[in-house]
Amino acid sequence: MTSISVRDLTYRYEDGTLALDALSFEVSEGERLAILGPNGAGKSTLFELLMGLRFPQAGSIQIMGQDLDRKTAGQLRRHMGLVFQDPDDQIFMPRVWDDLAFGPINMGLGEAVVRERVRKALASTGLVGFEQRAPHNLSRGEKKRVAIAGVLAMEPQIMFLDEPTTELDLKGRRDLIGVLNGLHTTMLVATHEVQTALEITDRAIVIDHSKLGEGTYPELLSNRDLLDRASLEVPPIPKLFKLLEEDGIPLGRATSVQEAAGILRKALLNSS
Amino acid sequence: MLHDALDLHAAESRFIVLDPRSKLAGLLALTVATALLTRLGPILASLGISLALLAASGLPIRHTAKRLLYIALFASFAFVSVLPFGGIWRALGTLIRVVACGAYVLLLSSATPSFDLVRALRFFRFPQILCDMLIFLYRYLFLFADESERMSVARKARGFEGGNSLFDRRGLGVMASSAGAVLYRAYHRGMAVSRALVARRYEGKVRTLTRFRLRTPDLAFLAFAGATILVLSVLQLGVVG
Numbered sequence: 001m002t003s004i005s006v007r008d009l010t011y012r013y014e015d016g017t018l019a020l021d022a023l024s025f026e027v028s029e030g031e032r033l034a035i036l037g038p039n040g041a042g043k044s045t046l047f048e049l050l051m052g053l054r055f056p057q058a059g060s061i062q063i064m065g066q067d068l069d070r071k072t073a074g075q076l077r078r079h080m081g082l083v084f085q086d087p088d089d090q091i092f093m094p095r096v097w098d099d100l101a102f103g104p105i106n107m108g109l110g111e112a113v114v115r116e117r118v119r120k121a122l123a124s125t126g127l128v129g130f131e132q133r134a135p136h137n138l139s140r141g142e143k144k145r146v147a148i149a150g151v152l153a154m155e156p157q158i159m160f161l162d163e164p165t166t167e168l169d170l171k172g173r174r175d176l177i178g179v180l181n182g183l184h185t186t187m188l189v190a191t192h193e194v195q196t197a198l199e200i201t202d203r204a205i206v207i208d209h210s211k212l213g214e215g216t217y218p219e220l221l222s223n224r225d226l227l228d229r230a231s232l233e234v235p236p237i238p239k240l241f242k243l244l245e246e247d248g249i250p251l252g253r254a255t256s257v258q259e260a261a262g263i264l265r266k267a268l269l270n271s272s
Numbered sequence: 273m274l275h276d277a278l279d280l281h282a283a284e285s286r287f288i289v290l291d292p293r294s295k296l297a298g299l300l301a302l303t304v305a306t307a308l309l310t311r312l313g314p315i316l317a318s319l320g321i322s323l324a325l326l327a328a329s330g331l332p333i334r335h336t337a338k339r340l341l342y343i344a345l346f347a348s349f350a351f352v353s354v355l356p357f358g359g360i361w362r363a364l365g366t367l368i369r370v371v372a373c374g375a376y377v378l379l380l381s382s383a384t385p386s387f388d389l390v391r392a393l394r395f396f397r398f399p400q401i402l403c404d405m406l407i408f409l410y411r412y413l414f415l416f417a418d419e420s421e422r423m424s425v426a427r428k429a430r431g432f433e434g435g436n437s438l439f440d441r442r443g444l445g446v447m448a449s450s451a452g453a454v455l456y457r458a459y460h461r462g463m464a465v466s467r468a469l470v471a472r473r474y475e476g477k478v479r480t481l482t483r484f485r486l487r488t489p490d491l492a493f494l495a496f497a498g499a500t501i502l503v504l505s506v507l508q509l510g511v512v513g
Contacts, residue, residue, distance in 0.1 A: 053467045074473075082471045088418070089464040092411060092472075094279070094387040098480050106473035111481055134279070136414065150472065 001029045002065070003158055003186045004050065009059035011042075011049060019045040021210040022059065027186060029157075034197030034204035035190040036220075038231040041208045043190035044085060047160045050188070051082045063158070078107065081156030085163040087135075087143035096138075096146055097122075097131040103154040114153075121153035125179050141172025148179065158186045165196045194221075195235040198255045206230045218253045279385050286330040287383035292392035294490035298497035299380040303373045305501040312361060314507035315368050321500055322375035331382050339382075343374030386410050388484075395484070400477065407478050412462055419458045423450045 004027040011020045019042040027033050035043045048054045050061060052073025061068040063076045081103075084090040093099035100121050104114040122128050125145045130138070135146055144164065151159060164180065165173045177199050180187070189200050197204050198217055205214040206226060213226045220226065221238045234242070237260045244251055251267055254260035282288060287295060306318040326336050347370035355363040381389070387410065394403045427450060434443025 048467060051471050053470055074475075077471065077473060082468075084464065084468050084471075086464070088415075089461060090468040090472075092465070092469060093480070094385060094410075098387075098482060101481055102474075103472040105479045105481065106475065114481060154472065 003027050003029045003031070003063070004188075005062040006050075007060045007062075009046075009049065009056050009061065011045060011054065011056045013045075018209060020049070020056075020207075023207065023211050024059075025205050025211065025214060027188065030184070030186055031203075032187045032189070032201040034201040035188060035207060036192070036194065036197055036204045036230065036232055037190075037207040037212075038192055041192075041230070043192075043207065044162050046207070047082055047162055047188070047190060050160060051080055052077055053082075079157045080160065081151035081154050081158070082160040083144075083148050083151050083162060083164060085166065087140075087147035090147045090150065091135040091143060094134060095131070096127065096133050096135055099135060099146060100150050100153045103150055107154060117153045117155060121149040124152060124182065125149040126175060139172070141168050141176070144168060144172070144176060145179070148176070152183070156185060159183070159188070161187065161189045163191055164189060164200075165191070165193065192232065194227075194232050198235060198238075206232070217255050221253075221255070281331050281335055281382055282385045284330060284332070285383035286328065287379070289489055290383075290493055291484045291486050291490045292384050292388040293395050293484055294486060294494050295380055295384055296389065296392040296396065298494050299376045301501060302497055303376040305504055306369060306372045306376065309369060309504060309508050310365065311508055311510070312365050312368075314504045315365050315372065317507060318500075318504055319368050319372040319375070322372045322379070326375055326379050329379055329383050331379075335382065336378065339378050340371070340375060343378065344371055347371050347374070391480070391482075392484070404476070404478055411465065412458070415461050415465065416454070416458045419454045419461065423454050423457075 004025075006026070007024050009020055009023040010018075012018050023042075023046070025033075035046060037043050045054065049056055050063070050068075052068050052070075055070060055073075064079060066072055066076060068076055091099050093102050097118060100118045101114050104117050109117070122131065125148055127142075127145055127149055130142070130146070135143060138146065148161075148164070161180070165176060168176060173196075177196070180189075180200050187201070189197060191197050203214070203216045204220055206212040206220065208230050212230050213220060213223060217238075221234055222242075227234060235255075237254050237257060241251055241254050241260070241263075251263050254263050302318070302322070306315070306322075309315045309318060326340075344367075347367045350370050351363045351367040354366045358366070384392070387407065390403050390406045390410070393406070394400065427446065432443075432446060434440045434446060436443065438444070
């Protein structure tokens, strides 16, 4: 079943600057899709359009088979959650617990359900013990987790994550990717980091205002021209395997350290 | 940071255990009662009580002394205004009354987290729209303070040291541009906050599940406030002394 269907989406900002130009793509239910592109490519705007926070000048968006417009946006938002790039934009309440409960309360859920959802969101993001903390005093990584937990507590069927790992240190990034990989929702991740996209999603579309390409990672990473046009860098592991292939050692394609270790282990065992 | 300054000491205060509603009712009643006093004796008594409460609250002396000084400076304007036609005792009474009222309000605002204070206001039927506006003001003040701080750091990082004198025309120009930029950036971040709220199904009312509970210390505090008001009234009416 198709979760999201975008057709010829075009959006201009109030000052006339073109943000998105005739963008089309589809996302299936449960799929994880990365929106790859350089800074200023229109990724955040695309998410705001998909959430019904802005409305396009041309084109259409369907969420779970229903047209997204000014009339249906409120209802459709029930099924979607957006984690903003800057957690300071998103965190509103003075205590972590209250911020996590903010969305579920707005959804009109009963107290017992709200408490249970907050408990689950705290547990799945490793924030147990942070309930009474003031969000302003948390680290960037902790704030990101609060922002994600706030959306998780709403139990959306579709999640949008805008640059989820930006500004995080190595541990914060690793923890966050672990949290995201433990979720089972349809997920769209906007990022300019190919490595992040590789670790969280199954395939990607590359945009720079309009769509430049779409496909699985082996397809995208072998398209040097596409990556150059989108100012994207091939992560070290695929780059290493590509170089080995060019040197006449075709080992296949690896996108992660684990995959690379498996391929190299097999190759070394076969050669010895 | 502003948010540190706003709610930093609330948790440290001994009065944090009190229900925000009892603090609001008790201290506001004391403030109103003090504002209505005209005789110097009960005014001085109220000042003594307000300072004793501040001392008992456990708030840092530096924090309270600094703010009391600001209140006293403000009160000195009242003193100067009343002095020419009211005489020294009346002016002094006004000065002390303003400081006493300010001390009660200072205790209320310093010993209660801002958000809880707004919720307590709502309990007393303060209009919802005004409560929500206060919550938004609280949130947006942080944005504004953050942006101001960033701009200040950016100016200093590029060697700017001016803007301290009215004769420093270039410095004042830079400060004016910075102020404009801060407003512009705060506006854009404000829009982002607004979109984030809508994304989490905010529909015009900030709600929370945290409940207030009146307990024995609250009743004791309310009884103390009531008794104090009674004694001040008796002193004011001249029934005693």
